[in-house]
Amino acid sequence: MDEPDRRTLPFAGAPPSERADAARNRRRIIDAACRLVANRGTAALSLDEVAREAQLGVGTVYRRFGDRAGLLYALLDDGERRFQAAFTTGEPPLGPGAPAAERIRAFLHALVDQVATHRDLLLEAESAAPVARFSSGPYTVYRLHLSILLREARPAADPVFLADALLAPLSAAMIEYQRTQRGLSYADIKAGIDELLRLSGFLTR
Amino acid sequence: MDEPDRRTLPFAGAPPSERADAARNRRRIIDAACRLVANRGTAALSLDEVAREAQLGVGTVYRRFGDRAGLLYALLDDGERRFQAAFTTGEPPLGPGAPAAERIRAFLHALVDQVATHRDLLLEAESAAPVARFSSGPYTVYRLHLSILLREARPAADPVFLADALLAPLSAAMIEYQRTQRGLSYADIKAGIDELLRLSGFLTR
DNA sequence: CGTACAAGCGGAGGGTTCTCCGCTTAGGTC
DNA sequence: GACCTAAGCGGAGAACCCTCCGCTTGTACG
Numbered sequence: 001m002d003e004p005d006r007r008t009l010p011f012a013g014a015p016p017s018e019r020a021d022a023a024r025n026r027r028r029i030i031d032a033a034c035r036l037v038a039n040r041g042t043a044a045l046s047l048d049e050v051a052r053e054a055q056l057g058v059g060t061v062y063r064r065f066g067d068r069a070g071l072l073y074a075l076l077d078d079g080e081r082r083f084q085a086a087f088t089t090g091e092p093p094l095g096p097g098a099p100a101a102e103r104i105r106a107f108l109h110a111l112v113d114q115v116a117t118h119r120d121l122l123l124e125a126e127s128a129a130p131v132a133r134f135s136s137g138p139y140t141v142y143r144l145h146l147s148i149l150l151r152e153a154r155p156a157a158d159p160v161f162l163a164d165a166l167l168a169p170l171s172a173a174m175i176e177y178q179r180t181q182r183g184l185s186y187a188d189i190k191a192g193i194d195e196l197l198r199l200s201g202f203l204t205r
Numbered sequence: 206m207d208e209p210d211r212r213t214l215p216f217a218g219a220p221p222s223e224r225a226d227a228a229r230n231r232r233r234i235i236d237a238a239c240r241l242v243a244n245r246g247t248a249a250l251s252l253d254e255v256a257r258e259a260q261l262g263v264g265t266v267y268r269r270f271g272d273r274a275g276l277l278y279a280l281l282d283d284g285e286r287r288f289q290a291a292f293t294t295g296e297p298p299l300g301p302g303a304p305a306a307e308r309i310r311a312f313l314h315a316l317v318d319q320v321a322t323h324r325d326l327l328l329e330a331e332s333a334a335p336v337a338r339f340s341s342g343p344y345t346v347y348r349l350h351l352s353i354l355l356r357e358a359r360p361a362a363d364p365v366f367l368a369d370a371l372l373a374p375l376s377a378a379m380i381e382y383q384r385t386q387r388g389l390s391y392a393d394i395k396a397g398i399d400e401l402l403r404l405s406g407f408l409t410r
Numbered sequence: 411c412g413t414a415c416a417a418g419c420g421g422a423g424g425g426t427t428c429t430c431c432g433c434t435t436a437g438g439t440c
Numbered sequence: 441g442a443c444c445t446a447a448g449c450g451g452a453g454a455a456c457c458c459t460c461c462g463c464t465t466g467t468a469c470g
Contacts, residue, residue, distance in 0.1 A: 057450030262420030
């Protein structure tokens with residue numbers, strides 16, 4: 001517990017003073033994991049196997065990534081950076097420039113797409129760390145972004161809670177359930193979100 | 206896959222034609238599990254240990270309950286039955302008799318209490334079966350109940366999606382996060398729900 | 411009561427996650 | 441270049457979940 005808990009900050013990247021061999025091994029582990037995911041799929045990804053493929057001991061894998069969820073989040077890193085850039089500095093309506101209400105809608109729709117794209121990895125990661133998820137780097141960024149937009153669009157006693165409440169139905173598990181059990185398409189899910197926003201007065205019409 | 210999947214219907218109770226020895230063993234397993242939970246806590250509950258405590262083979266435990274999540278749900282059964290009775294046939298505003306809007310609010314508040322009461326077991330169960338949770342007996346009942354009330358209170362294109370969206374922020378994991386990381390009390394969480402209902406027009410004033 | 415067979419039982423064993431701790435090494439300092 | 445120390449490494453092993461399949465037993469029926 002001395003060093004910062006990397007599991008709760010999976011996107012903090014490498015600590016500033018990481019030894020050269022450690023950095024090299026981090027890369028080797030990520031590369032090995034990507035190879036294995038590409039071949040056998042995410043669900044079958046075992047950390048023992050990753051270690052073998054990377055020609056390292058399992059202890060090294062755990063030292064670098066904390067646990068299974070940590071490695072899975074690290075694998076999501078690239079796509080995540082691009083997504084964050086899109087809604088913080090990209091083109092409107094997702095990026096700055098559009099009215100808050102439109103940005104909220106665009107953000108939630110884009111989040112559905114993001115979940116769709118990384119479906120398998122997200123399902124695994126969420127299920128490996130169901131509570132820690134809410135302290136994970138990406139989720140924290142989403143919540144902050146959305147709560148600011150909500151406050152801008154409409155005064156509220158606790159915009160952060162509202163943000164959590166709007167993000168909750170967009171967990172990978174929930175979306176997977178809506179699709180496979182209820183037979184909804186991603187478009188249906190976006191329509192559901194629109195209805196929720198309309199009822200809440202965040203979307204006019 | 207021939208027999209009905211007990212994992213998705215954890216509250217269906219014992220099948221009508223269960224052999225006497227099987228029923229006896231079911232009880233012994235539940236009793237043993239309760240003892241162990243009382244002593245060591247829910248998180249440390251291992252099915253191997255349950256089997257040892259119940260003086261049965263692990264195979265028997267798995268035959269009866271499917272998997273870890275199944276056993277955990279079975280442990281919740283008693284409280285769950287009482288809760289369901291309260292909102293289907295109990296006193297208003299939770300039970301029938303009150304206006305839909307009030308029943309919605311009462312139900313969500315009661316659900317927070319229910320989650321608070323069975324916090325540990327629910328956290329474990331959710332984390333053991335993150336997607337299957339939405340097909341579990343209790344969740345299915347909640348969704349049905351809430352979607353009917355929502356339809357009654359206000360026309361909507363997809364009341365079932367709205368129900369899911371309102372239930373999502375009340376997962377044990379989310380509530381645990383709100384409490385431990387954001388420092389909210391259960392009362393704060395209920396207030397957040399009220400705000401959400403108010404914004405959505407399901408609660409006037 | 412005897413028989414047949416569906417249902418139940420047990421526990422060895424495979425696969426996985428994660429820990430622990432003694433050994434090795436990178437890289438700054440003199 | 442030699443030394444020192446914090447950082448990193450490895451892999452045996454503990455603990456766990458779950459499966460599989462040969463054996464046992466309850467029970468319905470003649």
